[in-house]
Amino acid sequence: MIQHHSLATRNLNVWYGRTQALREITVDLPANQITAIIGPSGCGKSTFLKSLNRLLELNAGVRVDGEVLLDGRNIYAPGVDVTTVRGRVGMLAQKPFPLPLSIYENVAYGMKIHGVRHSQIDGHVERALNAVGLWGEVATRLKAPATSLSGGQQQRLCLARAIAVEPEILLCDESTASLDPISAQGIESLLLALRGRYTLVIVTHNIAQARRLADYVMFMWLGELVEHGPAAEFFDNPRESLTQEYLARRIG
């Protein structure tokens, strides 16, 4: 199978000051599928996710060693343009966080900075809002502040904002954790709908959610990748005893 784009890590190590947060992570993330990263709090899930779009660099005292390969090219190599990387690897955060702009501008902003032609932006905004099922709700008040939307709507707006830039990969950091069950379900079905067109990497505390969404699963423990594999295999026949115990909720 020809993959349009690929994402992998090789011996990825991350330190916060002297504390090592990730140890020798080597994994190939399957293209156009949903990879779920599970594991207890503080195991390095979010750190791993943020290493994939170099958002990690915002923290003071972070050191990254090893490689994150986007189409075979290390995104940490000197000379790599970080804005291009982040344009290709989009992100949906834990809490909905719209930009301090109108609903329309929230979606249009990313396209503007990435040089999409002005004449095309209106159409793209509508398409992106449609893709997240928000167009019908906001079409008449595009100029209203994004903060006038409900939490679930805001998270869908953030998703529209992310996909409007047309990334190849979308990272989701516990993106349903702060939402009510109905809104969370809405986001989940959107993620399932995006599968096939985007490579999705989601961090979740919720094993049931991982079962519902994931094609591929990574289980992390204290900064190490304990086990990873296709979801069916992973959940039905976990190889490591640590994984078995975690899935049985005996630990973590």
Place this chain on the structure above:
Amino acid sequence: MTHRQRRNLIDFVMRWVLRLAIGSAAATLLLIVGVITWRGLPGLSWEMISQPPAGSFYLGGGGGVLNAILGSLALATGATLLAALIAVPVVLYLHGYAGRSRLANGLRLALDVMWGIPSIVYGAFGFSLMLLVGLRASLLAGIVTVAFVALPILARTFDEVLMLAPKELREATLALGTTRLEMLGILLRQTLPGLLTAVLLAFGRAIGDGAAPMFTAGYTDRLPQGLTEPVATLPLSIFFQLSAPYQSVQTRAYASAVILTAIILVISVMAQFTSRKLGRHIIR
């Protein structure tokens, strides 16, 4: 007394202690405004705000303080703009590129020290600077000197406002693939009302400062003539009138104080109003 009763009693007492503090703060403001209004009201007239002083003004003759009103407005506006021109890029650099580096912390310390320096020192500094470049007492020299007074206030207030901006906003913006500068643009949108407050605080300090312009802007009974001519300022005008041995002139000093207070009040109210408009899109 049970444990619960004791906690409720403490709560009750403390509530009144806090209210007392609020009362004293409000009373102080009311008292200041009340006293200057009471003493200045008889001296307030259309002539006061529409005319420069006549020759015998400080001896009880006619005229007003239009020279000082216009001079103060020009001086404070110029100084605040100049301070903003330097402070805003400095602070944006700190937040976009310098983070919590040594440079950033050193700069913050320097600004805090600058904030604490009395304005008479800035006046003396501005005066020697003037001599150095061969400038005489003028609106320009006053603007430059008072800008030094306003700079730390504007910079540190804006700095604190930006520190309060949610960390997630930076992440959300940068995650879209923005450059640092574009991220700062978004951060600026979020903090515009705070920036306005910072500018207002700086303006208030600039227009109320007497010592720095005394050496550098000079004083004149004429209306402001240009950047290279001396200008009058309200605090100095108040000082000269209060020093006069005539009751009627001293009353006009209080009237001038009322005018100065009114200017600050009007600007504060306008800022409140604009702030609400600017804050329409803010993420809370």
